[in-house]
Amino acid sequence: MTSSPEHRIEAVEAPPRPGLRERKKLRTRTTIREVALRLFEQQGYAATTVEQIADAAEVSPSTFFRYFPTKDEVILQDDLDAFLLEAFHAQPPELSAVTAIRAAIGQVRSRMGEAAWQTERARHQLILAVPELRARLIDESMRTVAMLAEAIAARAGRDGDDLEVRTVAGAIFGVALASMLHAATADGDYLAQVDAGLAQLERGLRL
Numbered sequence: 001m002t003s004s005p006e007h008r009i010e011a012v013e014a015p016p017r018p019g020l021r022e023r024k025k026l027r028t029r030t031t032i033r034e035v036a037l038r039l040f041e042q043q044g045y046a047a048t049t050v051e052q053i054a055d056a057a058e059v060s061p062s063t064f065f066r067y068f069p070t071k072d073e074v075i076l077q078d079d080l081d082a083f084l085l086e087a088f089h090a091q092p093p094e095l096s097a098v099t100a101i102r103a104a105i106g107q108v109r110s111r112m113g114e115a116a117w118q119t120e121r122a123r124h125q126l127i128l129a130v131p132e133l134r135a136r137l138i139d140e141s142m143r144t145v146a147m148l149a150e151a152i153a154a155r156a157g158r159d160g161d162d163l164e165v166r167t168v169a170g171a172i173f174g175v176a177l178a179s180m181l182h183a184a185t186a187d188g189d190y191l192a193q194v195d196a197g198l199a200q201l202e203r204g205l206r207l
Contacts, residue, residue, distance in 0.1 A: 029067045032057045036074045037122050045130045083108045097152045102198045109191040
């Protein structure tokens with residue numbers, strides 16, 4: 001079936017591959033997070049220390065803190081944000097904000113392997129299971145909405161504090177949060193669920 005012009009998602013050329021140094025940094029960051037998740041599962045979040053994570057990941061505590069300011073940030077920081085923003089800014093300017101973010105999510109989703117999906121699901125489950133992480137989610141939500149608003153404002157030529165811009169950003173984030181809550185407790189593709197929610201948002205949230 002052919003998409004209508006206003007909802008057609010255009011293919012965008014993938015960005016250049018990162019250099020060797022950036023790839024090494026990403027591997028180190030990924031290793032620290034995967035080791036931390038494993039230790040949290042084995043012995044509990046509260047009982048796991050930064051020193052234990054660093055030792056198991058074969059890095060020094062100072063290296064750990066170069067990548068994550070606190071133990072909380074190992075879980076709360078979303079590594080997809082940077083990739084999503086890069087893909088979002090690369091979308092054709094005639095697309096609406098919601099259609100452009102759907103296209104960006106589709107690109108990121110196509111590049112992720114199964115291991116990355118498992119890490120994302122484990123991260124979401126832990127955020128919901130640990131009270132202190134759930135409490136921090138409010139702060140992270142504010143940061144994410146502000147980040148989205150700035151990206152949307154740049155595309156629309158408007159101010160990031162514009163209420164209409166913030167409303168669109170909040171609606172997109174609301175879809176992502178609802179999908180996270182669902183995917184953390186049920187099997188499914190998180191980003192596919194986000195895309196389905198955004199498609200519903202494009203339709204005017206009709207049921």
